[in-house]
Amino acid sequence: MNKYSLRTRLTTVALSLTLAFGGAAAVLPAQHASAATASEKSKIVSTAKRYIGVKYKFGASTSTTRYFDCSSFTKHVFKQIGTTLPRTSKEQSKRGSYVAKKNLQVGDLVFFYSPIHHVGIYIGNGKFIHTYGKPGVTVSSLTSGWWSDHYTTARRVA
Template sequence: MNNKFTKLVMSVTLSFSLLLGGTAAMQAKPVSAATTSQANSMISTAKKYLGTPYRFGASTSTTRYFDCSSLMKYLYKKQGIYLPRESKDQAKVGKYVSKSNLKPGDLVFFYKPIHHVGMYIGNGKIIHTYGKPGVMISSIKSGWWSQHYTTARRISK
C-alpha cells in the first residue's frame, strides 16, 4: 500500500510539474539574434537623445531623462524586445558574448555587482547615460569604462 501511495504522489507531482513547465514554455518568446537593421535603428534612435539628462530611477514612461537601464529598455522596446527594468536583471537576458565578439546592439555591463549598462555601437564605443552630460558615447577600449567592464549580452527577440 505504501508503494502504491508513493507512486500516486510521484505521478501527481510529475503531472503538475509538466503542466506548469508546459505553461511556462508556451509563454516563452522564440530566440533569435537582434538583426543588423534593428541594431542600427536602436543606435540611430539613441543618438537622437545625446545630451538628454541623466536621472537615477528615471521612469520608463518618459524620454525627458533616462537612467542607464531605462534608456536600454526604451530602445529595445521600440524594436518589440522587452527588457527587465534594472541593469542587473537585464544582464541575465539573452546570451553571453565575449568582449572580442561584440556587435552593435549588444548590451555591455559594468561594475561588480552589475549596476550600469550601455549599448555597444561598434568601433569600441558604447552609448549610455551616466551623470553629466546625460546620454553620451564612450570608449570601452581604454580608461575607466575598460577597467570596469564586466560582461555583455546579445539580446534576442
C-alpha cells in the same frame, strides 16, 4: 484498463518525474537570443543616438524621454524594436545570452561593475552608448580607459 487510460497515466507519471528531477527547465525552451537583424541594429543605434545629451536622472521613470537613467534608457531604446527589457541593469543582465567581449555585435548590452549596476548599448568600433552623470546620454570607449577597466559582461537580447 484501456489503452487510452494507460497512455494518459504513463504520460502523467513521465511529466511528473521530469519536473521533479529536471525542474521546469527540462520542459521549457532555453532562452537564447539571436543577433539582431541589420535593420534592427541600425534602428537601435539611430534611436539611441537621437537622445545624445538628454540629461541623466537616477531612478528616471520609464514613461518619459526628458531624462533617463542607464536602464530606463536601454529599456526605451529596445522597446522601439519590439524587445521588452526589465527595469534594472541587474535584471537586464540576466536576459538573452552571454556574449564574450571579443564577440560583441552592434545592439548587445554591455554591463559594468560587480555587482552589476550600469548598462549601455554596444554600437560598434569599440564604442557604446549609455547615460550617467553630467554628460547624460553619451558615447564612450569600451576598449580603453575607465569603462574598459570596469566592464563586467555582455548579453545579446535582440
